[in-house]
Amino acid sequence: MIDLQPLWLTARLAATTTAILLLLGVPLAGWLAHSRRWYKPLLETLVAMPLVLPPSVLGFYLLLAFAPTGPLGQWLQRFDIRLLFSFSGLVVGSVLFSLPFMVQPVAAALSSLPDSLREAAYTLGKSRLHTFVRVELPCIRPALVAGMVMSFAHTVGEFGLVLMLGGNIPGVSRVASIAIYNEVEALNYATAHVYAAVLCSFSFLVVLAVNLLRRHGERLAA
Amino acid sequence: MIDLQPLWLTARLAATTTAILLLLGVPLAGWLAHSRRWYKPLLETLVAMPLVLPPSVLGFYLLLAFAPTGPLGQWLQRFDIRLLFSFSGLVVGSVLFSLPFMVQPVAAALSSLPDSLREAAYTLGKSRLHTFVRVELPCIRPALVAGMVMSFAHTVGEFGLVLMLGGNIPGVSRVASIAIYNEVEALNYATAHVYAAVLCSFSFLVVLAVNLLRRHGERLAA
Amino acid sequence: GPVKVAVAANVQYAFADIATAFTRDTGVAVEPSYASSGKIATQVLAGAPFELFLSADDETPRKLAAASQTVQPPKTYALGALVLWSTDNSFDGKQWQNWLKAASGKVAIANPQTAPYGAEALRVLDYYKLADSVKPRLVQGDNIAQAAQFVDSGAAQAGFVAKALVLAPQMQGKGRWVDVPEQSHQPIVQDMALLKPAAANPDARKLFDYLSSPAARAILQRYGYRLP
Amino acid sequence: MIRFQLQKRLSPQMALDVAATLPAGRITAITGDSGAGKTTLLRLLAGLTDADSGSLQVAGECWINGRHSLPPQQRHVGMVFQDYALFPHLDVRGNIAFGAAAGDAALVEELLTLTGLAPHAAQRPAQLSGGQRQRVALARALARRPRLLLLDEPLSALDPALRSRLQDELLQLQQRFAVTTLLVSHDIPEVFKLASQVLQLSQGRIVRQGSPAEVYLQGNAADRLRLNATVLAIQPADLLWRVTVQSGGSMVDILLDAEEVAGLRVGSQLPLLAGTLCPLPQPG
Amino acid sequence: MIRFQLQKRLSPQMALDVAATLPAGRITAITGDSGAGKTTLLRLLAGLTDADSGSLQVAGECWINGRHSLPPQQRHVGMVFQDYALFPHLDVRGNIAFGAAAGDAALVEELLTLTGLAPHAAQRPAQLSGGQRQRVALARALARRPRLLLLDEPLSALDPALRSRLQDELLQLQQRFAVTTLLVSHDIPEVFKLASQVLQLSQGRIVRQGSPAEVYLQGNAADRLRLNATVLAIQPADLLWRVTVQSGGSMVDILLDAEEVAGLRVGSQLPLLAGTLCPLPQPG
Numbered sequence A, B: 001m002i003d004l005q006p007l008w009l010t011a012r013l014a015a016t017t018t019a020i021l022l023l024l025g026v027p028l029a030g031w032l033a034h035s036r037r038w039y040k041p042l043l044e045t046l047v048a049m050p051l052v053l054p055p056s057v058l059g060f061y062l063l064l065a066f067a068p069t070g071p072l073g074q075w076l077q078r079f080d081i082r083l084l085f086s087f088s089g090l091v092v093g094s095v096l097f098s099l100p101f102m103v104q105p106v107a108a109a110l111s112s113l114p115d116s117l118r119e120a121a122y123t124l125g126k127s128r129l130h131t132f133v134r135v136e137l138p139c140i141r142p143a144l145v146a147g148m149v150m151s152f153a154h155t156v157g158e159f160g161l162v163l164m165l166g167g168n169i170p171g172v173s174r175v176a177s178i179a180i181y182n183e184v185e186a187l188n189y190a191t192a193h194v195y196a197a198v199l200c201s202f203s204f205l206v207v208l209a210v211n212l213l214r215r216h217g218e219r220l221a222a
Numbered sequence C: 001g002p003v004k005v006a007v008a009a010n011v012q013y014a015f016a017d018i019a020t021a022f023t024r025d026t027g028v029a030v031e032p033s034y035a036s037s038g039k040i041a042t043q044v045l046a047g048a049p050f051e052l053f054l055s056a057d058d059e060t061p062r063k064l065a066a067a068s069q070t071v072q073p074p075k076t077y078a079l080g081a082l083v084l085w086s087t088d089n090s091f092d093g094k095q096w097q098n099w100l101k102a103a104s105g106k107v108a109i110a111n112p113q114t115a116p117y118g119a120e121a122l123r124v125l126d127y128y129k130l131a132d133s134v135k136p137r138l139v140q141g142d143n144i145a146q147a148a149q150f151v152d153s154g155a156a157q158a159g160f161v162a163k164a165l166v167l168a169p170q171m172q173g174k175g176r177w178v179d180v181p182e183q184s185h186q187p188i189v190q191d192m193a194l195l196k197p198a199a200a201n202p203d204a205r206k207l208f209d210y211l212s213s214p215a216a217r218a219i220l221q222r223y224g225y226r227l228p
Numbered sequence D, E: 001m002i003r004f005q006l007q008k009r010l011s012p013q014m015a016l017d018v019a020a021t022l023p024a025g026r027i028t029a030i031t032g033d034s035g036a037g038k039t040t041l042l043r044l045l046a047g048l049t050d051a052d053s054g055s056l057q058v059a060g061e062c063w064i065n066g067r068h069s070l071p072p073q074q075r076h077v078g079m080v081f082q083d084y085a086l087f088p089h090l091d092v093r094g095n096i097a098f099g100a101a102a103g104d105a106a107l108v109e110e111l112l113t114l115t116g117l118a119p120h121a122a123q124r125p126a127q128l129s130g131g132q133r134q135r136v137a138l139a140r141a142l143a144r145r146p147r148l149l150l151l152d153e154p155l156s157a158l159d160p161a162l163r164s165r166l167q168d169e170l171l172q173l174q175q176r177f178a179v180t181t182l183l184v185s186h187d188i189p190e191v192f193k194l195a196s197q198v199l200q201l202s203q204g205r206i207v208r209q210g211s212p213a214e215v216y217l218q219g220n221a222a223d224r225l226r227l228n229a230t231v232l233a234i235q236p237a238d239l240l241w242r243v244t245v246q247s248g249g250s251m252v253d254i255l256l257d258a259e260e261v262a263g264l265r266v267g268s269q270l271p272l273l274a275g276t277l278c279p280l281p282q283p284g
């Protein structure tokens, strides 16, 4: 019989990660879109790194950092925060790993908005924050939706990092991609098929939706 | 002592994958850029799937497909081709996995070229193929370079798929990302650090280069 | 060519020594790959080109034999021992059951679905009625080596690992460990199997035989294994 | 009254260096070649670009003093951008209300009525024509009750008929709110119609300044109009040549002698002087 | 001689349906409103768009016959696109040589010389001015030795002086190669200067056809030129009014009586008739 918990856990992880990325990634994208600091290319590069970095590398360093004996882990323990083998730890890892999927489309859309929109809001007495939230973000809604959907889907597809950091704890870190891996190794192919089918159809629908959305946006723009 | 073989193998895998992606992905990108078939969004979606699909899922299905008992594996065996636990198998998997990194930037650049460039070449007597190779591709060189660099880097960063498909065989499938995982598990942190440092600096330089290249391209265009 | 051996993670250090000795004695190179027994079995069933398989149990090789993946019946090469290992300063080897109950940190085991050392660790917890207090704190490594790695990095407070791992030179001076009494779990009978690809490589059988030689047995014993 | 004196380096070769006084409640026009610094001056006054040095005094308040500069949010300027910069996600009423103070709902409604936009209040900018967009941009700027209204070529994208109509409306609104206004325009008739003062910029400096008549009419007006015509056809006619030329939108035949026709070809430019000009009888 | 008769549905409301003969070795101009189908006709002739039905006969060869259509590669047309469509990665010589036959190196050099591009042969398109780009596009089209040259508003992006110069060059080159040419142009003087035939398109149909004089001059030319002037200033002058108006680039004062001045305001449009037109004495 198939255990639904990994699927439910995956959905919860992806939703939490997406929500946090919205809070962190969108302001970061705003900074990247408008800044002209010399270190902006470095930051852009750091944001894009997860696209090319092996999850085993990132996972390894997060493991060392989060361990109660590590510097970060010790400091976090003072506030009774444990990031290893915990849902929160997976969220932190996933946020880092899906960062480019949120930041890149949003930053690209923001920097393609005409400057005059922001400037008009400034001359109308609105602060930078008010302008960002009430003018810029509403103008790039399609990119925002695309960023959210892709972040969600990419978190659903995460594997190596969770393998390294998670400890395979049911209900905490046994997400669907790990469950598939377990079932395959335990030679339970039938169960693996079910998980895989759910994930595959989900990913397909998500990417198709993003593609159609983008096409629709382009048609509106033209 | 650090074994250089995994690094060398990683480089070989990434180079082979990139070369094949150039041969397969660029024509595919050309088709996607210009086609208006109803099934084009479906194909675009399939190409983008690896961005969001768990490597354990893709690895599982490739494992089943390539197995000597599987349909594809049986058919391949007639020609004495074995894709499991072989370098060629990893190449096939990597090509699938890095496909979007080559196809997406190239297709985007191609479809942003003005139609008149192609049409001018047609009226000058040149075939579609000649026009594609001699006019369109040279015009999008930056995107082509970006696609190659990102495909290479993404293959370097591959982990879950190789773990599932590779069998961790030295010189055949023990690439650097797997070697890190092994060294961490064998508690040889020093060696793991060296591999990780090499991969991190490589990824960082690659993405930085792509970013600067893109910025340069934008400046040229403006 | 070199003999391709798939080795259960718990034997990785011992096997490295055996392979060195074997190469020195025979001139034949060895190419080991380490993973959990379950993963190795999956890959062998999918056609992996391994010639020899050193399992962490006797059941997995039997399954492979039943699937006609072996060229001769499996043979026991060692009997594994389980230890509780911790790098925590408060660890008390004499009162380990009470300590384990009272502790609050994570306890690492190998994935019981795919690694026998993990399955036996669960039996130990049941035997000492520790299941209720410890099970919520269990974390699973992909194989026994990852479980050990969780303990070593401090990520887990303690872990049930193979004795062979804590006796390895790499582990010396790292934390303390205590033997888990044998009666608390099923014997960990570790079998090896000569796999189908070995038919093409006579050196594989040489290594298979070498593992029963006095030289190899001495090494296995040094790593805490009992001998069949 | 608004008084400024501002310096800003624009490139290694060129700096903006201007000083002027804008009469309160009136329209001052700025003209000048492309790149002369007109937009930059407006941006300095709005606080969107920082001056290198100088000062800006608005009705006693000091908006710029040396390197110290009030942010645009605190300046009470109304700016109409050349691309209008309407907020695409807000409807017409939302755009106008965006900059209005919380208690100023009545002003928003008044502006909707004055600009004739009331029937379109619930439409998005994308559904408006060019002239309607221009009105929304103007109404939005006025809803802030600005002390200084800045208009960067607000009418140049519109066709002549619409342009003339909107000039009237602009004048009406500007007078209704009695707001001191700076208008960038290249169109001499527009300047005559709207502005009481003209600043002519060249290479970042004010090279001419005064009423439109002073700036444009000093000895410029002749009693004969100079026209540029293009030769369409040349045919012999007795001893002369009948030359068909085009100027503006219409064609005319003129008779030239052999000397005058020498060197003329189809397509040649032919400068003409028009003598007796008389108004066309108006229809209806 | 080129003869065609082509149908193509452009939208549910509108179809292109044209038939004409192009005299061999001459330029035929196409004019018509935006959206009339000019570009579409050129694309049909080039083979870049497929016709719904019709035929196209080029010197005995059949390029289009019903739904069967020769691909553009086999047509020997030269097309100059409105955006020039130069290959950015090739230098000027490379662009011109791109379409030339392998043995036609001499033609490439001749075209470089004829168009005055020889000094720029090694430059990339991005480093050229608008006029130079236009010449490259034309030379590239001619290097294919086309039987039909198609020019889609090739000069409309250029300023008047350059435009006039390039008209001369275009005419020279077209005559040198004696290629049958179809030119889209909105400029009446340009049509007079270059074309021997005009096709006027409206809503996808040819509504007028003939020589430029036949199409444009039948009863259109008057003996007085109609001008559109704008009122700049109105001042009393004795019993009359002195009205300063602007037309074209220059200003003039005219005297109007009270009746004529009634209803005039600064900015009003004032249609004028110009009587005695005489050519300005040429300097030098």
Ligand SMILES: Nc1ncnc2c1ncn2[C@@H]1O[C@H](COP(=O)(O)OP(=O)(O)OP(=O)(O)O)[C@@H](O)[C@H]1O
Residues within 6 Å of the ligand: D010, D011, D032, D033, D034, D035, D036, D037, D038, D039, D040, D041
């Ligand atoms: N953001 C900028 N960065 C660098 N130089 C600029 C910038 N904006 C304007 N300039 C330069 O400043 C000079 C004045 O530009 P400005 O836009 O003020 O001219 P303008 O008079 O408004 O011209 P136009 O009539 O073309 O709008 C130009 O030489 C321009 O190149």
Ligand SMILES: Nc1ncnc2c1ncn2[C@@H]1O[C@H](COP(=O)(O)OP(=O)(O)OP(=O)(O)O)[C@@H](O)[C@H]1O
Residues within 6 Å of the ligand: E010, E011, E032, E033, E034, E035, E036, E037, E038, E039, E040, E041
């Ligand atoms: N690719 C296309 N798809 C659909 N309709 C098109 C396409 N190209 C042109 N049309 C339509 O065909 C009609 C004729 O267009 P065409 O470009 O031939 O006009 P034109 O005379 O060249 O106009 P312009 O002077 O603006 O260039 C227009 O109504 C246009 O909307």
Ligand code: MOO
Residues within 6 Å of the ligand: C008, C009, C010, C011, C035, C036, C037, C038, C055, C056, C110, C114, C115, C116, C117, C118, C142, C143, C144, C145
């Ligand atoms: O050695 Mo194992 O099979 O990871 O427990």
Ligand SMILES: [Mg+2]
Residues within 6 Å of the ligand: D038, D039, D040
């Ligand atoms: Mg400007």
Ligand SMILES: [Mg+2]
Residues within 6 Å of the ligand: E038, E039, E040
């Ligand atoms: Mg056209």
